[in-house]
Amino acid sequence: MRFISTRTHGMIDYLMGALLIVAPYILGFADGTTAQWIPQIVGAALIGAALLTNYELGVVKMIPMPVHLFLDVAAGALLAVSPWLFGFADRVFWPHLILGLLEIGAGLTTRTTPETAAATAAGHTATVADRRH
Structure with missing residues (x-):
């Protein structure tokens, strides 16, 4: 069930990215190890992907929304298993586990079409149908 709008997802992307970057400092594991770097790298990647995604809050609009959501799920999975995968x-x-699972959840419950694109497509279809009559 996809109930999160792409606009809301964009806000989540930027907030989650920032949270992952500062979490090691706030939660006391900023020690220069993999435990610190994994969430910070994932956070920076989330912000980078958000900037490049074709949705309301994207800047360059290169990455299609379904690809972005796949990347979110993959990043969340990496983050969630990283403590065991990298041995910390x-x-x-x-x-890592909680924020990774939240990222997976956001990726699986966000709509795949931005509201503006859906409205434009619906308007275009109606316009074409109107011209036929």
Whole structure:
């Protein structure tokens, strides 16, 4: 069930990206290890992808929304399993797991078409149909 609008998802993208970048400092695991760098790299990637996505809050609009959502799910999965994959689960894992699962959830529950694109397509279809009559 996809109930999050692409506009809302864009806001989530920028907030989640910023949160992932500052989380190691706020939560006390900014120690220069993989535990710190994984969320920061994922956060920077989320912001970069948001800037390049073809939705309301994108700047360059190169990445189609379905591709963006796939990248979100993949990034969330990497973040969620990273404590065990990279061997730091004995020190910290909750932030990575929780934020990773939230990112997966956002990717799976966001609509695949921006509201403006859907409205434009619907308007264009009506216009073409009107011209036939």
